[in-house]
Amino acid sequence: MDFEGNGAVAAAVQAEDEGSGGAADAGGSPSGPEDLGFASVLEGQGGPGSPCGPSGSGGPEKQSGPCSPNGQGDPGPNNQGGPGVLGGPGVEETAGSAAVDAPSVTQAARASGPGGDAAAVAVGPGNPQTVFTLTLPFQSYLEAELARLAMDTDAQRHWQGVEKEVIVTDNVLAVRWIAEDPDLLRVSINSFLEQLSVVGRPISSVG
Amino acid sequence: MPAVLGFEGSANKIGVGVVRDGKVLANPRRTYVTPPGTGFLPGDTARHHRAVILDLLQEALTEAGLTSQDIDCIAYTKGPGMGAPLVSVAVVARTVAQLWNKPLLGVNHCIGHIEMGRLITGATNPTVLYVSGGNTQVIAYSEHRYRIFGETIDIAVGNCLDRFARVLKISNDPSPGYNIEQMAKRGKKLVELPYTVKGMDVSFSGILSFIEDVAQRMLVTGECTPEDLCFSLQETVFAMLVEITERAMAHCGSQEALIVGGVGCNMRLQEMMETMCQERGARLFATDERFCIDNGAMIAQAGWEMFRAGHRTPLSDSGVTQRYRTDEVEVTWRD
Numbered sequence: 232m233d234f235e236g237n238g239a240v241a242a243a244v245q246a247e248d249e250g251s252g253g254a255a256d257a258g259g260s261p262s263g264p265e266d267l268g269f270a271s272v273l274e275g276q277g278g279p280g281s282p283c284g285p286s287g288s289g290g291p292e293k294q295s296g297p298c299s300p301n302g303q304g305d306p307g308p309n310n311q312g313g314p315g316v317l318g319g320p321g322v323e324e325t326a327g328s329a330a331v332d333a334p335s336v337t338q339a340a341r342a343s344g345p346g347g348d349a350a351a352v353a354v355g356p357g358n359p360q361t362v363f364t365l366t367l368p369f370q371s372y373l374e375a376e377l378a379r380l381a382m383d384t385d386a387q388r389h390w391q392g393v394e395k396e397v398i399v400t401d402n403v404l405a406v407r408w409i410a411e412d413p414d415l416l417r418v419s420i421n422s423f424l425e426q427l428s429v430v431g432r433p434i435s436s437v438g
Numbered sequence: 439m440p441a442v443l444g445f446e447g448s449a450n451k452i453g454v455g456v457v458r459d460g461k462v463l464a465n466p467r468r469t470y471v472t473p474p475g476t477g478f479l480p481g482d483t484a485r486h487h488r489a490v491i492l493d494l495l496q497e498a499l500t501e502a503g504l505t506s507q508d509i510d511c512i513a514y515t516k517g518p519g520m521g522a523p524l525v526s527v528a529v530v531a532r533t534v535a536q537l538w539n540k541p542l543l544g545v546n547h548c549i550g551h552i553e554m555g556r557l558i559t560g561a562t563n564p565t566v567l568y569v570s571g572g573n574t575q576v577i578a579y580s581e582h583r584y585r586i587f588g589e590t591i592d593i594a595v596g597n598c599l600d601r602f603a604r605v606l607k608i609s610n611d612p613s614p615g616y617n618i619e620q621m622a623k624r625g626k627k628l629v630e631l632p633y634t635v636k637g638m639d640v641s642f643s644g645i646l647s648f649i650e651d652v653a654q655r656m657l658v659t660g661e662c663t664p665e666d667l668c669f670s671l672q673e674t675v676f677a678m679l680v681e682i683t684e685r686a687m688a689h690c691g692s693q694e695a696l697i698v699g700g701v702g703c704n705m706r707l708q709e710m711m712e713t714m715c716q717e718r719g720a721r722l723f724a725t726d727e728r729f730c731i732d733n734g735a736m737i738a739q740a741g742w743e744m745f746r747a748g749h750r751t752p753l754s755d756s757g758v759t760q761r762y763r764t765d766e767v768e769v770t771w772r773d
Contacts, residue, residue, distance in 0.1 A: 380532060385529075385758055425526075
């Protein structure tokens, strides 16, 4: 899957059997992120390589820089500390944890791409859909929510055939796309990543 | 004394401006210029804007001598315009508004032009001729709305000029309209072109089709030069605009005319409008290229007026819209 953006992003793709009502691993309330199939992804965030630094305790004013690759939370060489910092998605650490044991789905074709897999899902007779999920860890819940509000407001009202869901859980912004047409899917994902490129840049140097 | 930061990027110009109490403190701008014979596409234009917007933001604050704490409100172009560029700028505006914890204001691009024109020229209640690459409207204020008295029924006059420039492979630097104007000054022969005024409205698609069709033939046979065609096109389309503006002024009993929008920089258009105004005993107002062409300060100025009148745009309503009529906005800041 070809996409632009800030570099590597964590992409976790789940194969879902839409016909059977959702990911087999998912549980919980119908109204929670489990319905989006994100639960099994987000549960993997606590282990090694998980987003570093205390979450939710600093907000945009937190001084620490982006996560170091070892997940220790040390300010890296690209420390972007200061007010109004968006630490940016610490994608390298989460690539591993974002891999998901997808529920068993027969007839789901898998194609590996950079940072994750894409899966075609059989929804009904002759009605395959592709599901692509992205998880982006930020320094804190506030920053993740800020990014969501900045990017999700211009809903894809005019893009027929692409369903996009965006949720924030702790410091992770999770996005899921579902589409039948892979070209529309690609355009939608590219657009999101392009917007992410201006939201995630070090704005702290401004003002 | 509120200070408002404005973001503009609805077409190929990206600008960030700062206005405080009627004073433009900063107004840097960049233009996305494409090779001769081509126009600007939404995706490429948005990419250009994303690449420069944060630097422009810093430049604006530095030029104004302000920090984020000195800004009271963030204004941005909500529409109308091209989708991808609008979204790119709106995303940054929302991000900045949240980071700096400032209220957000979505501004109508056309009203931005009008309010900047009123500020710079001091016109009190003019009939406005708004002419640009994306819009052509004759507007007058009445009962808290900028009412559209006449407009193009197809393409904007600037779009007609820009697309003609592509036919002749005229350079887009600094803008195709400017280069057409310079070539027109050297034109000697008036080629008869379709003149299409329909009541209060105008149409430019026919004249464009015609001139695209005959241009190559006439140039090859030597009937006219490219300069003659530029001259003829300007004379014809500008005469149409003068006619509908005069009609609106007569209807409103207006003694002031204000030209705004990128095409308003054209000195020949200003000259023709001046002649019409003088014949009516009216005054003509116009601005220079700093404020005629799309810029951030005009959004900041309209945002300043709206902010003082109590307008706010919640994040949930801060989406952009490609079709945003001038008369959709309730102008609560005027009597």
